[in-house]
Amino acid sequence: MAQYRTIVRQGLWDNNVVFGQMLSLCPALAVTSSATNGLGMGLATLAVLTAANLLVAALRRFITAEVRIPAFVLIIATMVTIVDMAMNAWLHELYKVLGLFIPLIVVNCLILGRAESFASKNPVAPSIVDGLAMGLGFTLALVVLGGVREIIGTGTLFANASGLLGPAFTFLEMTLTPADYPGALVMILPPGGFLATGVLIALKRIIDARAGKKMDAAAPACHAAE
Amino acid sequence: MNAKDTLIHAVVLGGFSLAAAGLLASGNMFTADEIRLRAVEDLQASLTQVIPAAIHDNSPVADATTVDGRKVYRALRGGQVTGVAFETTGNGYGGEIRVIMGVDSDGKIMGVRVVKHAETPGLGDKIEVAKSDWITRFAGKFLGDPPEDKWAVKKDGGPFDQFAGATITPRGTVNAIRDGLKFFAAHKTEMLEVR
Numbered sequence: 001m002a003q004y005r006t007i008v009r010q011g012l013w014d015n016n017v018v019f020g021q022m023l024s025l026c027p028a029l030a031v032t033s034s035a036t037n038g039l040g041m042g043l044a045t046l047a048v049l050t051a052a053n054l055l056v057a058a059l060r061r062f063i064t065a066e067v068r069i070p071a072f073v074l075i076i077a078t079m080v081t082i083v084d085m086a087m088n089a090w091l092h093e094l095y096k097v098l099g100l101f102i103p104l105i106v107v108n109c110l111i112l113g114r115a116e117s118f119a120s121k122n123p124v125a126p127s128i129v130d131g132l133a134m135g136l137g138f139t140l141a142l143v144v145l146g147g148v149r150e151i152i153g154t155g156t157l158f159a160n161a162s163g164l165l166g167p168a169f170t171f172l173e174m175t176l177t178p179a180d181y182p183g184a185l186v187m188i189l190p191p192g193g194f195l196a197t198g199v200l201i202a203l204k205r206i207i208d209a210r211a212g213k214k215m216d217a218a219a220p221a222c223h224a225a226e
Numbered sequence: 227m228n229a230k231d232t233l234i235h236a237v238v239l240g241g242f243s244l245a246a247a248g249l250l251a252s253g254n255m256f257t258a259d260e261i262r263l264r265a266v267e268d269l270q271a272s273l274t275q276v277i278p279a280a281i282h283d284n285s286p287v288a289d290a291t292t293v294d295g296r297k298v299y300r301a302l303r304g305g306q307v308t309g310v311a312f313e314t315t316g317n318g319y320g321g322e323i324r325v326i327m328g329v330d331s332d333g334k335i336m337g338v339r340v341v342k343h344a345e346t347p348g349l350g351d352k353i354e355v356a357k358s359d360w361i362t363r364f365a366g367k368f369l370g371d372p373p374e375d376k377w378a379v380k381k382d383g384g385p386f387d388q389f390a391g392a393t394i395t396p397r398g399t400v401n402a403i404r405d406g407l408k409f410f411a412a413h414k415t416e417m418l419e420v421r
Contacts, residue, residue: 033346064235064238066231066235067239071239074243074246075246077246078246082250085254085261086253088261088264089257089264090257154349160356183349185349188346188349189346
């Protein structure tokens with residue numbers, strides 16, 4: 001159990017994809033103009049990452065070390081493409097909302113990173129937990145990042161969440177500022193993504209330093225598994 | 227690395243590639259028809275928003291013709307063309323804005339909807355009907371109301387509102403609609419002719 005607790009802790013906080021490993025910054029910055037977008041991308045990535053970890057862990061004995069990277073890429077790309085086609089065909093409403101994010105997942109280095117550094121060296125069960133934890137950590141990071149940018153940028157939070165999650169989630173949609181709040185356009189635009197990411201990474205490091213942890217600024221991106 | 231190792235790697239990677247190709251091919255086989263159906267449904271849904279049901283007794287999706295390289299969907303009632311719908315594009319802040327517009331046989335706009343755009347979320351996306359009723363205000367307009375040289379957002383001397391913080395997006399959309407009306411005017415006889 002202790003092993004799983006470590007995996008979850010690594011994924012959610014210590015080695016968080018965006019704020020710890022600083023991986024996947026491209027999709028993280030590109031889609032987080034609102035909390036809802038961040039949530040959509042996060043959930044889609046979570047699903048793909050967990051399934052990719054499962055497949056790679058299950059097939060790891062058949063993959064020789066020299067050809068592992070192209071083999072992982074093949075597994076991930078095939079799976080994502082099939083999910084993309086299936087959603088387009090049978091979950092079309094959801095596809096119209098999330099469809100934008102799905103092809104982006106193929107090129108998300110997080111998926112390949114976890115396949116290489118965790119799933120290829122561990123059995124199926126811990127790999128699934130690792131996929132869930134890392135994916136959840138990524139989702140949380142994107143929601144926080146999107147939330148900060150959305151609140152400062154437009155004064156709302158989770159705008160249009162009902163479009164992503166269904167009408168039952170309309171209660172999430174909030175306006176947090178007075179109606180005449182002019183908004184800070186820069187936060188919605190790409191520079192705002194860099195600003196918010198930088199500030200949030202700094203905050204995480206302050207919290208970690210306060211907690212008396214050893215800071216390892218130059219930690220290699222994918223060392224969690226060792 | 228000796229020849230035997232190389233062979234093993236080749237077999238492993240070749241096996242994975244074959245399996246992937248097989249999975250993708252069967253996935254495509256199972257979904258292709260469904261995906262095609264969904265695309266037609268999407269088109270149907272946007273057409274019903276720009277062509278009122280009352281003016282046609284045919285299926286405009288099925289009654290498509292090509293005019294000057296552009297797909298034109300025609301509404302017919304009693305064998306007469308009562309209106310047409312077609313796509314037109316303008317340049318927004320984040321790239322192309324694609325709109326579909328319905329025009330009646332007199333050249334009056336019946337409805338406009340944005341089909342695809344990449345405008346800034348929270349600002350430029352007010353051109354979507356889901357976010358704002360802005361796009362619905364074009365119904366009933368035609369070239370002449372306002373006249374072509376006044377067919378612009380307020381900032382450019384026309385009657386159409388821009389949004390706070392976003393001018394380029396509404397400007398691009400307004401231009402797209404004006405171009406659509408000019409396209410209709412230029413090809414009116416061809417479009418309304420019953421074939």
